[in-house]
Amino acid sequence: MTFLTQNPTVTSLWEFLKNKDQIPQRVFTPPPARYGGRHTVTLIPGDGIGPELAHHVRELFRFCCVPVDFEVVNVDSSMASEDDINNAIMAIRRNGVALKGNIETNHNLPPSYKSRNSLLRTTLDLYANVMHCQSLPGVRTRHKNIDIMIIRENTEGEYSSLEHENVPGVVECLKIITKTKSLRIADYAFRAARATGRRRVTAVHKANIMKLADGLFLECCKEVASGYPEISFDSMIVDNTTMQLVSRPQQFDVMVMPNLYGNVVSNVCAGLVGGPGLVPGANYGEDYAVFETGTRNTGKSIANHNTANPTAMLLASCLLLDHVKLHAYASMIRRAILSTITETRLHTADLGGQGSTSEVVQSIMNAVQSTGPQTLSI
Amino acid sequence: MSAAPICFSQFTSHPYTVSWAVGAVKKGTPQARTFTRGIQTVTLIPGDGIGPEISTAVMKIFEAAEAPIQWEERNVTAIQGPGGKWMIPPDAKESMDRNKIGLKGPLKTPIAAGHPSMNLLLRKTFDLYANVRPCVSIEGYKTPYSDVNLVTIRENTEGEYSGIEHVIVDGVVQSIKLITEQASQRIADYAFEYARNNQRASVTAVHKANIMRMSDGLFLRKCREAAEKHKDVKFTEMYLDTVCLNMVQDPTQFDVLVMPNLYGDILSDLCAGLIGGLGVTPSGNIGANGVAIFESVHGTAPDIAGKDMANPTALLLSAVMMLRHMGLHGHAKKIEAACFDTIRDEKVRTKDLGGNSKCSEFTEAICQRVRDMQ
Numbered sequence: 001m002t003f004l005t006q007n008p009t010v011t012s013l014w015e016f017l018k019n020k021d022q023i024p025q026r027v028f029t030p031p032p033a034r035y036g037g038r039h040t041v042t043l044i045p046g047d048g049i050g051p052e053l054a055h056h057v058r059e060l061f062r063f064c065c066v067p068v069d070f071e072v073v074n075v076d077s078s079m080a081s082e083d084d085i086n087n088a089i090m091a092i093r094r095n096g097v098a099l100k101g102n103i104e105t106n107h108n109l110p111p112s113y114k115s116r117n118s119l120l121r122t123t124l125d126l127y128a129n130v131m132h133c134q135s136l137p138g139v140r141t142r143h144k145n146i147d148i149m150i151i152r153e154n155t156e157g158e159y160s161s162l163e164h165e166n167v168p169g170v171v172e173c174l175k176i177i178t179k180t181k182s183l184r185i186a187d188y189a190f191r192a193a194r195a196t197g198r199r200r201v202t203a204v205h206k207a208n209i210m211k212l213a214d215g216l217f218l219e220c221c222k223e224v225a226s227g228y229p230e231i232s233f234d235s236m237i238v239d240n241t242t243m244q245l246v247s248r249p250q251q252f253d254v255m256v257m258p259n260l261y262g263n264v265v266s267n268v269c270a271g272l273v274g275g276p277g278l279v280p281g282a283n284y285g286e287d288y289a290v291f292e293t294g295t296r297n298t299g300k301s302i303a304n305h306n307t308a309n310p311t312a313m314l315l316a317s318c319l320l321l322d323h324v325k326l327h328a329y330a331s332m333i334r335r336a337i338l339s340t341i342t343e344t345r346l347h348t349a350d351l352g353g354q355g356s357t358s359e360v361v362q363s364i365m366n367a368v369q370s371t372g373p374q375t376l377s378i
Numbered sequence: 379m380s381a382a383p384i385c386f387s388q389f390t391s392h393p394y395t396v397s398w399a400v401g402a403v404k405k406g407t408p409q410a411r412t413f414t415r416g417i418q419t420v421t422l423i424p425g426d427g428i429g430p431e432i433s434t435a436v437m438k439i440f441e442a443a444e445a446p447i448q449w450e451e452r453n454v455t456a457i458q459g460p461g462g463k464w465m466i467p468p469d470a471k472e473s474m475d476r477n478k479i480g481l482k483g484p485l486k487t488p489i490a491a492g493h494p495s496m497n498l499l500l501r502k503t504f505d506l507y508a509n510v511r512p513c514v515s516i517e518g519y520k521t522p523y524s525d526v527n528l529v530t531i532r533e534n535t536e537g538e539y540s541g542i543e544h545v546i547v548d549g550v551v552q553s554i555k556l557i558t559e560q561a562s563q564r565i566a567d568y569a570f571e572y573a574r575n576n577q578r579a580s581v582t583a584v585h586k587a588n589i590m591r592m593s594d595g596l597f598l599r600k601c602r603e604a605a606e607k608h609k610d611v612k613f614t615e616m617y618l619d620t621v622c623l624n625m626v627q628d629p630t631q632f633d634v635l636v637m638p639n640l641y642g643d644i645l646s647d648l649c650a651g652l653i654g655g656l657g658v659t660p661s662g663n664i665g666a667n668g669v670a671i672f673e674s675v676h677g678t679a680p681d682i683a684g685k686d687m688a689n690p691t692a693l694l695l696s697a698v699m700m701l702r703h704m705g706l707h708g709h710a711k712k713i714e715a716a717c718f719d720t721i722r723d724e725k726v727r728t729k730d731l732g733g734n735s736k737c738s739e740f741t742e743a744i745c746q747r748v749r750d751m752q
C-alpha cells in the first residue's frame with residue numbers, strides 16, 4: 001500500500017486554490033522515524049495471545065536482521081484511567097507506525113470506560129481498515145479461489161459511542177454518517193482498487209431501511225465512482241451480501257462499507273478463508289498506520305498455550321515492512337510464511353492440525369534461512 | 379428529537395403474556411375461537427407475483443394430507459383510512475384478529491405508491507415482535523454446509539430499524555438505534571420459551587456490548603434476567619463478529635440465537651444462505667395477543683410469475699412451522715418428510731433447486747408421497 005505514503009505536495013498557490021474544495025489532503029507528511037537506517041516502530045502487545053505473538057514477531061525480525069526496532073508500550077485494559085492508551089497514542093505519533101495486539105474491553109464496566117482500541121483508532125484518525133482475504137494454498141476450506149479486499153470505514157458509523165438514556169428503560173444509540181468521511185473512505189477504496197489493478201468495487205449498505213444515513217454513504221460512493229470510469233461500481237444490501245458470501249464468495253472483488261457492516265463482512269470473509277489466525281489487517285490514516293490481526297480477537301481462551309496461529313500477526317508485520325518500504329524483507333518473510341502454510345503437518349489447532357506456535361515460527365525461520373539472501377563475506 | 383413518546387404509545391396498550399401465546403398452543407389445548415368441527419381456520423394472504431401459485435400448491439398439499447385447516451383468503455393491499463393514515467383493509471384485520479394464525483406469501487412494495495411497505499404495516503398492526511427463522515439443512519439440496527440446525531430469533535420492532543433519522547447539518551446524518559427494556563425483555567422471554575417448547579438445549583445472545591455499551595448492555599441484561607427464570611436452558615453470550623466468524627466455519631455449534639433487529643436481519647439471512655437461500659427458508663412472526671403470521675421471505679419473482687416455475691418449498695415449510703405452532707405435530711412431520719423426500723429424490727425438482735420440473739409436478743409429487751404415507 002505504498003501509494004498512500006506518496007502525498008502530492010502543493011507546488012503553487014494556483015494548484016492549492018484549484019484543489020481546495022476536493023477531498024482534503026494533508027500537505028505536510030511527517031518523515032518516518034528512521035535514524036541510522038533503522039526504523040522505530042511502536043509495539044502494543046495487548047491481551048490474550050497478543051504478548052506471545054509480539055514476542056514471535058520480534059524473534060523473527062531479529063533472526064532476519066530486519067532494521068526495525070520496537071518501542072514496546074503496554075496498555076493495561078483493567079485500569080480505569082486512560083493514561084496507558086494515551087501513552088500508546090503518543091508513541092504512535094512519534095513513530096508513525098505501530099504493530100498492535102487487541103486490547104480487551106470488559107463490556108460489564110460502565111459506559112464511561114471506552115473501548116481502548118476504538119479510542120486509538122478515532123484519536124489517530126485511522127479512517128481505513130483494509131483486510132485482504134485470500135484463499136491460501138494448503139488450507140482446507142469449503143470455498144476456493146476467494147480474493148476479496150474489504151475496506152471498512154473505521155472511525156464513525158455505529159461506533160461513535162454516543163448513547164444516552166432519555167427515559168429510564170429507553171436507550172438511544174446514535175449512528176453518525178458524515179459526507180466528508182464517506183467521501184474519504186470511498187476515495188480510498190477506489191484508489192486502492194486502481195493501485196492494485198482491481199476491476200470492481202461493491203458498496204455494502206442498508207439504504208432501503210436507513211434511507212438518510214446509508215443513503216448518504218451510497219451517494220458519496222457513487223460520486224467518487226464517477227471519477228474512476230475504468231472501475232465498475234455496484235452496491236448490495238448487507239443481508240443479501242452475507243447470503244452471497246456463503247454461497248458464492250468468488251463474485252466479490254473490492255468491498256467498501258461503513259463500520260458495523262464492515263465488522264460483519266470482514267469476519268465472515270475471514271471465516272471463509274480459514275479463520276482468524278490467517279488474515280492480517282491494516283488501519284491507515286493520513287499520517288499513521290497501525291497493523292494488527294484482521295479479526296481483532298484477543299484469544300483469551302488459548303493464551304499462553306503455545307497453540308495460537310502466528311500467521312495473521314506475522315503477515316501483519318510483513319504489511320508493516322511494506323509500509324516502511326522494506327520490501328525485500330517483506331517478500332522474504334511472506335514467502336517463508338506461505339511455504340510453511342502449505343505444510344499441513346505444521347498446521348495449528350485452528351486449522352485442524354496439531355502443530356504448536358513455536359514449531360510454526362521455527363519452520364518459518366528455517367525457510368528464511370534456506371531461501372533468503374546469504375551473507376557474502378564476514 | 380426525543381423518541382420517547384413513540385415508544386410508550388407502542389407498549390402501554392397491549393397487556394400480553396408470552397406463555398399464553400406460545401405455551402398454551404404447544405400443550406395442544408384447542409383455540410376456542412376457531413374451533414368448529416375440529417377444523418382450525420387460518421387467514422391466507424396469497425401475496426403478489428408467484429404468491430398465488432405457491433399458495434395454491436400449499437393448499438393442495440394440505441388437502442392431500444387431510445390437515446384440519448380451513449383457509450380464509452384475504453388481500454392486504456394498503457388502503458388509506460380516515461385521516462389519511464395508511465392501513466390494511468379492515469376485513470383482513472378482522473379475519474386475523476379472529477383466527478390469530480396467518481400464512482402469507484411474498485408481498486411487493488411498489489416504489490411510488492405513497493404507502494409504506496406492507497410488511498411494515500402488518501408488523502405495526504399486529505405488533506409482530508419476534509421473527510423466528512429455523513434453519514435446517516435440507517438433505518438432497520447440497521450446499522457447502524451440512525448439518526446446520528439452528529434457529530434465529532430476531533427482535534422485530536425497534537433497534538436500528540426504528541426509522542428515526544435526522545440531518546444535523548448539511549453532510550452529517552444521525553440514525554437512532556432504540557433499545558427499550560420492555561421490548562428486550564419480551565424477546566428474551568420468547569426466546570427461552572421457544573427453546574423450552576421445542577426441546578432446544580441452549581440460547582445464545584448476540585450483541586456488540588463492547589462498543590454499544592448502554593444499548594446492547596441493556597439487551598444483554600434482559601437476556602440474563604430471562605436466563606435466570608429459565609434455568610433448564612443453557613445461556614451464553616457472544617459478540618456479533620465472533621458469531622459470524624464461527625458460523626461460516628462451523629455452524630453446528632449454534633442452537634438458538636437471540637438478538638436485536640439489525641444483527642438479526644444480517645444473521646438470519648446469513649443462516650438462510652448456509653442452507654440454500656431464501657427459496658427454501660421458512661419464517662414465522664410472533665405477535666402480541668397470540669397472533670402469529672408465517673411467511674415465505676423470498677421476493678415476488680415477477681419474471682417467473684404465472685409460468686408454473688415457482689418453488690413452493692419456502693411457503694410449505696413455513697406452513698409446516700405453522701402446524702407445529704398450532705400443535706398439529708403429526709401432520710407437520712408428514713408434510714415435511716414428504717417435501718424433503720421429494721427434494722432428496724432429485725427426480726422432480728423445480729429450476730432453482732437444480733431440476734427442470736414445473737411447480738405443479740413438484741406439488742403433485744409431494745401430494746402423492748403424503749397420500750402414500752396415510
